[in-house]
Amino acid sequence: MRRLSTPLSPFTMSQPMPLEETIQENHEENHAENQETYHLQSINSTILIRQLPSEGLSFQLWPAANTLVTLLDHHRHHDTNPLSSFLNTNHRLRLLELGSGTGLVGIAAAALFGASVTVTDLPHVLPNLQFNVDANAGILELHGGAVNVAALSWGDVQHMEALGREYDVILGSDVVYHDHLYEPLLQTLRFFLLGSEKEVVFLMAHLKRWKKESAFFKKAKKVFHVEVMHTDTPCNGSRVGVAVYKFVRKGGEKLNSMLSQSKLM
């Protein structure tokens, strides 16, 4: 886990660091378990996350996840603008996370805001995701958070329809990487952001790695306003730091009818 640098405007905040890390060799299943704990300052609580690095990228924590959790924790502490415009609701916050991986972001968000969160990923990732949700059941209960684990393969209409559209905010960290996933991810965003009665925000933490990623943003900007909300100072010799983007649909009107048009789906 890399150490995060001091972020740039609009936020100044201290970064949560893993408090401890233990590597446990599981010889029977021939994989290493790596358990990390994260302290959420605003609620003085610690979250435990199991990674299974040998199982693949879906079982590891990515730097953008840490940045997004830090941003949410800081907001919870200081009620920062402009996050308050969509995180402060007069009902229980309903969040959906895409490509949750180990689940740190969704579990932390549920605890921080006492929110109802659905964490999602490809079916084979769900057992570890559920393990991490269960490992944090006590913290979630203490803070009134609830986390549901569900399959969502981006662009899978059956999965998306099963989840419904009753969300205030969609979360994602490090979900833009392979170019063949750009279109399914955009299709998923169009489903949840364009198909809702109300304005739904997609809050995405992203570390730019390749020039080709600009194709994702170019396509996204055809239907969404995309705004940078936060940027980390680059560290470890990188030229860029993790950025957090806010996506909202263009135009205030309900765009349900557009979903059926081939241009959008």
Ligand SMILES: C[S@@+](CC[C@H](N)C(=O)[O-])C[C@H]1O[C@@H](n2cnc3c(N)ncnc32)[C@H](O)[C@@H]1O
């Ligand atoms: C780079 S990892 C990031 C994981 C986690 N969000 C984090 O920041 O630690 C990308 C995640 O997207 C998921 N993913 C990849 N392709 C997907 C797809 N087609 N549908 C849904 N999730 C997908 C992966 O399983 C993985 O958990």
